Amino acid sequence: CIAHRYTFTVKEVPYNKLCSTKKILTVNGQFPGPVLKVYKGDTIYVNVRNRASENITMHWHGVEQPRNPWSDGPEYITQCPIRPGSDFMYEVIFSIEDATVWWHAHSSWTRATVHGLIFIYPRPGTFLPFPKPDHEIPLVLGEWWKEDVREVVEQFIRTGADPNVSDALTINGHPGFLYPCSNSDTFELTVEKGKTYRIRMVNAAMNLIFFFSIAKHSLTVVAADGHYTKPLNATYITISPGQTLDVLLHADQNPKRTYYMAARAYHSSPVIRFNNSTTIGILRYISSSNAKTSSYPSLPNYNDTSAAFGFFTNIKSLYSGQVRVKISRRIISTVSLNLLACPNNSCQGPNGLRLAASMNNISFVTPNHVDILKAYYLHIKGVYGTRFPAFPPLVFNFTADDQPLILQTSRLATEVKMIKYGEAVETVFQGTSLGGGGIDHPMHLHGFSFYIVGFGFGNYNVTKDPSSNYNLKDPPYRNTATVPRNGWIAIRFIANNPGVWFMHCHFDRHLTWGMNVVFIVENGRGINQQMLPPPPDLPPCY
Numbered sequence: 358c359i360a361h362r363y364t365f366t367v368k369e370v371p372y373n374k375l376c377s378t379k380k381i382l383t384v385n386g387q388f389p390g391p392v393l394k395v396y397k398g399d400t401i402y403v404n405v406r407n408r409a410s411e412n413i414t415m416h417w418h419g420v421e422q423p424r425n426p427w428s429d430g431p432e433y434i435t436q437c438p439i440r441p442g443s444d445f446m447y448e449v450i451f452s453i454e455d456a457t458v459w460w461h462a463h464s465s466w467t468r469a470t471v472h473g474l475i476f477i478y479p480r481p482g483t484f485l486p487f488p489k490p491d492h493e494i495p496l497v498l499g500e501w502w503k504e505d506v507r508e509v510v511e512q513f514i515r516t517g518a519d520p521n522v523s524d525a526l527t528i529n530g531h532p533g534f535l536y537p538c539s540n541s542d543t544f545e546l547t548v549e550k551g552k553t554y555r556i557r558m559v560n561a562a563m564n565l566i567f568f569f570s571i572a573k574h575s576l577t578v579v580a581a582d583g584h585y586t587k588p589l590n591a592t593y594i595t596i597s598p599g600q601t602l603d604v605l606l607h608a609d610q611n612p613k614r615t616y617y618m619a620a621r622a623y624h625s626s627p628v629i630r631f632n633n634s635t636t637i638g639i640l641r642y643i644s645s646s647n648a649k650t651s652s653y654p655s656l657p658n659y660n661d662t663s664a665a666f667g668f669f670t671n672i673k674s675l676y677s678g679q680v681r682v683k684i685s686r687r688i689i690s691t692v693s694l695n696l697l698a699c700p701n702n703s704c705q706g707p708n709g710l711r712l713a714a715s716m717n718n719i720s721f722v723t724p725n726h727v728d729i730l731k732a733y734y735l736h737i738k739g740v741y742g743t744r745f746p747a748f749p750p751l752v753f754n755f756t757a758d759d760q761p762l763i764l765q766t767s768r769l770a771t772e773v774k775m776i777k778y779g780e781a782v783e784t785v786f787q788g789t790s791l792g793g794g795g796i797d798h799p800m801h802l803h804g805f806s807f808y809i810v811g812f813g814f815g816n817y818n819v820t821k822d823p824s825s826n827y828n829l830k831d832p833p834y835r836n837t838a839t840v841p842r843n844g845w846i847a848i849r850f851i852a853n854n855p856g857v858w859f860m861h862c863h864f865d866r867h868l869t870w871g872m873n874v875v876f877i878v879e880n881g882r883g884i885n886q887q888m889l890p891p892p893p894d895l896p897p898c899y
């Protein structure tokens with residue numbers, strides 16, 4: 358059933374996993390949180406009631422929210438937090454999205470357990486570009502820490518080191534039987550031979566890209582990040598944090614067997630520690646309740662970059678919109694890991710320094726009294742500067758091994774990028790080998806979907822425009838794009854959504870370290886080209 362009003366009560370509830378119990382933040386006591394179901398074009402109202410002991414905000418990831426940054430959610434970017442005991446009514450406006458997106462908390466690392474899916478349906482009587490599936494299956498991939506996530510955050514900020522890796526990967530909150538005490542904490546899906554299942558999935562993990570596959574069953578990808586794709590048959594998928602996929606599962610195998618599904622990390626850095634365990638779920642056929650034989654899926658190796666990016670680049674949009682426009686603004690930005698000084702070299706990063714991350718060598722400092730949207734709207738001075746990128750595009754060998762020390766150290770600042778209404782923007786993200794050789798970065802932009810028109814390993818050639826090699830025919834249309842380790846991607850969008858929009862790496866440790874920037878898209882002249890007025894119950898700032 359489809360509703361237009363929801364109540365999200367954020368509260369702490371005890372959960373028992375991996376042989377121990379801890380309290381986690383939930384919405385309505387559920388983990389993963391409730392699924393929202395809407396029709397394309399709907400507006401819904403979600404009353405978020407904070408009944409927990411820490412601040413919270415809510416973000417509707419992949420929802421464009423036309424002219425309505427007020428309900429977008431990132432803490433101190435578009436709002437001050439909802440304090441314990443307070444409420445805020447989010448107005449979520451669905452306009453261009455077609456398939457599956459998701460929602461999650463956007464304050465510190467609260468999204469670790471505060472997240473859920475959003476199912477979008479075509480308006481009754483409109484076209485679905487693939488055969489109607491028999492059933493829909495929500496599938497949330499995640500990470501679980503045995504310790505309180507607040508302690509994980511407190512510790513890595515204090516020590517300047519990498520955060521503790523998680524203790525388990527999860528499917529719909531279940532670690533699966535390979536982990537201790539998890540035999541009965543394993544996700545099971547029962548299917549009927551001959552039927553088709555639409556798996557609506559998200560990678561809600563904090564710090565890991567995943568490979569996922571189901572034994573013996575081929576999958577057909579039909580949408581990515583809420584937009585239809587050309588149908589893509591795949592034996593495995595790659596999914597970065599923040600990304601969603603709609604995948605058809607055809608129950609066409611021997612119903613006398615059971616089949617395992619599995620997810621584990623894709624991880625490109627040879628030096629950074631990660632959780633290399635595997636989460637397993639079980640696929641049963643109705644008739645196979647006591648089947649004796651099981652099949653494990655085969656997944657690419659954890660460091661198989663060509664498997665990971667082979668999947669990403671095989672995704673093609675079903676429709677191609679405004680890709681062939683004349684670009685009016687090209688923003689070239691490095692995305693880097695960095696090192697910062699630490700008093701008495703007492704931190705636990707390399708050489709006693711503190712780990713950081715940056716875009717264009719600026720580690721973004723999130724304001725902590727007033728949000729950027731309010732500062733912009735009310736002309737409050739001194740909250741942010743407008744000098745992103747601070748330098749003309751850096752021309753150097755981004756991916757060489759011996760980078761000058763000055764590049765290893767980033768500058769702490771709150772700099773935004775001003776964009777005029779209607780500009781055709783191309784942004785190039787260049788991954789660098791700073792900070793221990795670099796890693797992939799799933800870059801997410803709020804307020805827009807964008808075309809991923811270009812991609813490459815090595816250095817983007819700033820002097821020779823590489824756009825002749827771009828895909829301007831059917832590039833993927835997404836909201837989260839993965840920059841390969843020591844490589845680059847180029848994205849394009851039309852800045853037709855006025856507001857204050859966060860852009861950041863969706864690895865939360867990189868977000869915390871400053872791999873972020875804010876785009877402020879100014880109002881246009883037309884009445885429908887201007888930001889909506891602020892809602893009356895915006896949480897106050899102190």
Ligand code: C2O
Nearest residue numbers: 418431599801859
């Ligand atoms: Cu999925 Cu800024 O978030």
Ligand code: CU
Nearest residue numbers: 798862864867
């Ligand atoms: Cu990153």
